[in-house]
Amino acid sequence: MRIVVVGSGYVGLVAGACFADLGHEVVLVDNDEQKLAALKSGAVPIHEKFLPELLARHSSKRLTFSSDLAEAVHSSSTVFIAVGTPPTEQGEADLSYVESVARGVAGAINGYKVVIEKSTVPVYTSAWIRTVMLRNGAAPESFDVASNPEFLREGTAVTDFLYPDRVVLGADHERCASLLRQIYEPMASGSYYRRQDAIPQPDRAHIPPRMIVTSAKSAELIKHASNAFLAMKISFINAVASICESVGADVQQVCQGIGSDTRIGTRFLSPGIGYGGSCFPKDLTAFRAVARECGYDFRLLDEVISINEEQRQRFVRKVRSALWTLKGKRLGVLGLAFKGGTDDIRESPALLLVQALLREGCTVAAYDPAATEKAREVLNSKVDYVSSPYEAAAGADALLILTEWHEFSTLDLDLLHSQLKYPIIIDGRNLYDPEDMMAGGFTYYSIGRQPAVPESHIATIMSTKNAGDVRFMGRKVVDGISAS
Ligand code: UGA
DSSP, X not given: OEEEEEOOSHHHHHHHHXXXXXXXXXXXXXXXXXXXXXXXXXXXXSOOTTHHHHHHHHBXXXXXXXXXXXXXXXXXXXXXXXXXXXXXXXXXXXXXXXXXXXXXXXXXXXXXXXXEEOSOOOTTHHHHHHHHHHHTTOOGGGEEEEEOOOOOOTXXXXXXXXXOSEEEEXXXXXXXXXXXXXXHHHHHSSTGGGSTTSOOOOTTOOSSOEEEEEOHHHHXXXXXXXXXXXXXXXXXXXXXXXXXXXXXXXXHHHHHHHHTSTTTOSTTOOOSSOOOSSSHHHHHHHHHHHHHHTTOOOXXXXXXXXXXXXXXXXXXXXXXXXXXXXXXXXXEEEOOSSSTTOOOOTTOHHHHHHHHHHHTTOEEEEEOSSOHHHHHXXXXXXXXXXXXXXXXXXXXXXXXXXXXXXXXXXXXXXXXXXXXXXXXXXXXXXXXXXXHHHHTTOXXXXXXXXXXXXXXXXXXXXTSSOHHHHHTSHHHHHHHHHHO
16 A cells, blocks of 8 residues: 555554554655655664664655655555644643644545544544645545554554554544454564565464454543553552562562452553653643543543652752762662663653752763763753763762663673772662672662661761661661671
């Protein structure tokens, strides 16, 4: 099939490249000439596994780039809208880019078209797209509007697209539902997965994925409700982690215990420094606004958002309880991206924490395998950007782990120990076992678990004035003291 994808951002670019890999002819339309020129010259604008391979495989063949929306629409019957929907000051989704594409498509209609929302949009957007197109001269029977939300995660976007748990096709009429089914046929029939050159299958892939056909409105709600539910899971476990810290329980054990109930599941139950990124924070406030507009006061979402914000403040308090005063302290920071496997720093909790610690007067040496360049554009020049975790640790009063990059979980601990001024690690992602860290001579703080303190460090900790924090440092410290 011939497919137009409008918007070459994260979702549009990945969707375009993956549609091409499924065998379709794709025109990726964007009004940013510079971006188009870069794509045409072979540049890969985002850090995403398998995307370079797909672009190299299909660019200038089944995947072409253009700024001419009308021409692209003339030659295709399916138009995916994947433009940005940034938040307004009131937290609603700004749909002006979506509206502008709808106007453009209406002006170019030359036969039956299906216009498909791929961006995350609030319920009723498909109805608005239809209204805008009618107002701009499109005949009622010349088009349908559908919703086909995307559930890809940054870092695993290509495999999430090609090996999804489900594909949601929100179509109000059979004619457009059947066009959507044809697009995903290579996945639904399994023929894509039998190909020698298919992108390798990730763990836990559902083959073939479930195709779920719904109304357009239900599909729009599925997207917002999915992201809100996942964010709720994260805030829930972060709240439980706080209780674990107070009572001396271990959140990892609690996660295992609750996650092994298949009704709950273990995924998205990792406690940390809170969720970030370009989706959850924006989508939660947008969903909250949509609910309010529909007459429902979705207070649960307020709580999810505020637990998330408190989680960062708790982490700063944790750093303070480990180091007492912060002014003038040198901190090594591992991770600036909003999560591992990406160079994206939008709404990154790691970055927000670095900013908070700089405001407290700390100096920071930071390392991230991919996000340094982007972080440099927004962070204060007080940050030293270094090229390895060990350089970040060199001479630092403590090392902070803020992003769950795989390489941060396999560090050479002896080397790290020798680099740090004080062997203190404050892990916002629970990448290590506290016992192992203590055996390695580190004082180790993490989330929802008791600090691990080697006996030789106990005196240093007790000499701080943070008596309240020490009281909660759990059995290891208390045992150590009573034994000594
Ligand atoms: C999220 C959803 O997971 C995707 O399904 C969705 O398609 C996407 O938003 C979107 O709407 O476009 P993404 O933002 O790429 O994907 O990243 P996630 O892997 O969901 O992580 C979001 C944040 O939650 C990160 O900061 C991550 O570190 C944090 N997180 C995630 C936790 O703190 N704990 C967890 O257990 C999981």
